[in-house]
Amino acid sequence: MTTLTEQIEIKLEETQDELLQLLEELVRFPTVSPPARNTTEAQLFIQNYLEHLNFKTEKWDVFPGDPNVVGIRKGTDSDRYNSLILNGHIDVAEVGDDSNWTSSPFQLRKENKYVYGRGAADMKGGLACALFSIKLLTELGIELKGDLQFQSVIGEEVGEAGTLSCTEKGYTGDFAIVMDTSHLNIQGQGGVITGWITVKSKQTFHDGLRSKMIHAGGGIKGASAIEKMMKVIQGLQELERHWSITKSYPGFPPGINTINPAVIEGGRHAAFIADECKLWITVHFYPDETYEEVIKEIEDHLYNTALADPWLKENPPEFRWGGKSMIEDRGEIFPSLEINPDHPAVVRLSNHHKKVTNEEAVIGMSTSVNDSGWLGRAGIPAVTYGPGQLEDAHSVDEKVSIHELLDFTKTMACFIADWCNTRKERE
């Protein structure tokens, strides 16, 4: 008698060209972001694919021209058996000038042991394999007792959190896998939040008045917002150093919890004293921190910095945190994700990974961020687990190993069949 793993291996052996064809079709949709607003056709394709596999689907615009698609296939005993969410983003990193590419970024090219194309690693490879693993299970007649949910989301590349839109609509499950680029490691992540800090003067002064603002007896209590921003930046550097010394998290090198002054905008014209200055910062934090905590620490520290300056004391910095899109409101949030290696789903996923690859699963932390934090934040135990290497994501001649795609497809098929046929744990 053959085991399910063997059946899946044999079936995939026969049909792997079909898997690569599916990936080729996904890569052909130029769903680059930015500019975004270009995923409708690709999402219709996925919706159609899911419906052929007996999923009930919902599609809604997160932004015009960028719909999410969620499909659910009810299990035969939903109430008592585990449900699973498979999540992936359909948007890909921008290409820009493609003259350095060996061939068209949107035409999948197979060479030696790899396939090349935009999204191969990040993460149309993961999407194609997951869809195909469900197809394999369906064709093998494997019944699932728990619900299987597929989320094809938009906007991940520019912090648009299509996944957040799914959790806001109430989509949930007993476990979730975000199939983003992890080289088949099982990963959690730190978080990222961006913010704008504004220093603003209540009055506007002519450049000619500067001497009266900075010299003895001048009598004008004014300041350049640009110069005051220097104090804010210094304050951020002190806090960053303090964090690097006092905070840590297993799986991360110390000091990756940085505060980057990424963009500065200020002043209006050489004939004026700068009456406004804005700083755009990027903050990285650890998996055991929430962005709310991090925001509070920064604001508290900068209010104290401001108190030590006579002008800033009366004109304290203002803050605008996060945002739902780097394109629409120049801001984003990627919540952090802790993972529990003893969670029954993580244990089972690791076991299937080992059976398929003959290697111990590596459970750790990603150096990057993706949508998994939104699922964790919604109370859904989640991990990132997907094919492709981060070095290849976003790169010229983006590629993914065919072997890795096949391993991922097998592991996913085995895991889905196992997890969705395991009884829910009742507390």
Ligand SMILES: [Zn+2]
């Ligand atoms: Zn990605």
